[in-house]
Amino acid sequence: MSLHPSDKRLDEYAALLIRIGLGLRPGMTLVLSCPVDCAPFARKCAAAAYDAGCREVVMSWRDDALSRMKFLHADDAIFDTTAEWQKQFFNGYAEQGAAYLAIAASDPMNLHGVDPDRIQRSTRAGGRDLRPFYDAQMGNRFPWCIASVPIPSWAKKVFPDLPEEEAMDALWQAIFDAVRVNGRGDAVSAWQEHLARLERLTDTLNTLRFARLHYTNSLGTDFTVALPEGHIWQSGADRTADGHVFVANMPTEEIFTAPDRNSGNGTLVASMPLVHDGNVIRGIRFTVRDGKITEACADEGEEVLRAAIAVDEGASYFGELALVPTDSPVSRQGILFFQTLFDENAACHIAFGEAYPCLENAARMTREERIAHGLNDSITHVDFMIGTPDMHITGITQDGKEIPVFRNGNFAL
Numbered sequence: 001m002s003l004h005p006s007d008k009r010l011d012e013y014a015a016l017l018i019r020i021g022l023g024l025r026p027g028m029t030l031v032l033s034c035p036v037d038c039a040p041f042a043r044k045c046a047a048a049a050y051d052a053g054c055r056e057v058v059m060s061w062r063d064d065a066l067s068r069m070k071f072l073h074a075d076d077a078i079f080d081t082t083a084e085w086q087k088q089f090f091n092g093y094a095e096q097g098a099a100y101l102a103i104a105a106s107d108p109m110n111l112h113g114v115d116p117d118r119i120q121r122s123t124r125a126g127g128r129d130l131r132p133f134y135d136a137q138m139g140n141r142f143p144w145c146i147a148s149v150p151i152p153s154w155a156k157k158v159f160p161d162l163p164e165e166e167a168m169d170a171l172w173q174a175i176f177d178a179v180r181v182n183g184r185g186d187a188v189s190a191w192q193e194h195l196a197r198l199e200r201l202t203d204t205l206n207t208l209r210f211a212r213l214h215y216t217n218s219l220g221t222d223f224t225v226a227l228p229e230g231h232i233w234q235s236g237a238d239r240t241a242d243g244h245v246f247v248a249n250m251p252t253e254e255i256f257t258a259p260d261r262n263s264g265n266g267t268l269v270a271s272m273p274l275v276h277d278g279n280v281i282r283g284i285r286f287t288v289r290d291g292k293i294t295e296a297c298a299d300e301g302e303e304v305l306r307a308a309i310a311v312d313e314g315a316s317y318f319g320e321l322a323l324v325p326t327d328s329p330v331s332r333q334g335i336l337f338f339q340t341l342f343d344e345n346a347a348c349h350i351a352f353g354e355a356y357p358c359l360e361n362a363a364r365m366t367r368e369e370r371i372a373h374g375l376n377d378s379i380t381h382v383d384f385m386i387g388t389p390d391m392h393i394t395g396i397t398q399d400g401k402e403i404p405v406f407r408n409g410n411f412a413l
């Protein structure tokens, strides 16, 4: 942390994550996952949590250097297993309904050159052994929030021309701008206003119940996609079953739903590079027929792209449509963060792979029923940006009426 530890914005940010991100209630336990490099900020989050009446803050420390070492040198067999204590830790706290705050800060290139098979097997083992945790998280059975703070390796990737200290300060400033923290103490009220605005737009889209969307811009995107019957647009705040409101991603600017997996047709051209498993893919162009990516080209990283959409059957179909205006604070900065948490809030995006259950009654449906309703199924979910300042999106209603949703990169609703 190169900012002065007494910088007011640090306390304001920590308090924002605890109060708006998690909506932490007195008596709750907080599981805090954080890189060791960011310990000073973790302490600020813990202080804000105890301030809010937290029962206990439990730490889960991580480290880029140690995880890279493990992927390079550990015994090959360990990538198919998860330690017993880890299962008990994550699954146990999830079952208790403990709040979960993840500080995501990583060198985007940390796993560059690591055997991709080890990464995939380890992801698969985690997905299997920590299933109770992930199911509870995706089912909003506990409040959770993912946020970020700078570390030097990441800051240097974002600002390669600046010396390390200055790069750190520049990334702090970019993050504070993105999460509406300015040191004047009004971040919480700014977020309440922001979330209310997202909710109004979401309500409008849910009332319109479009049958299809049509995207166009001068980069060459010309894409039509259908929305499943009973689809719901979602944004900003989430709720647990007992009405506990939390914000899973900070920042968040998107309003999103799931497409009908078999319906997309046309051309999609990415407007930003995609950072995937330590690789940068530039100049992505997809040709799509009946929902499936039939042609995947890129100016750089084409092989990585082709491998990413071939992970399983569902990886070459789409699972998310997200609307992000170019007047959002992340978008206005024009910075490539090399981290999805920020970059996906810079532009309209689409994800290939797993669909979010953005469907009426999805919580009561089996996986098979969701697929039958048009939701995509995959072990992967990768967002890529398509939004530009000249993007138009038109909604087509059930009775064929055309309504502007986006004009010139911003909401027209």
Ligand code: ZN
Pocket (backbone or CB within 6 Å): 254, 256, 320, 322, 344, 349, 383
């Ligand atoms: Zn998204």
Ligand code: ZN
Pocket (backbone or CB within 6 Å): 320, 351, 381, 382, 383
């Ligand atoms: Zn996504």
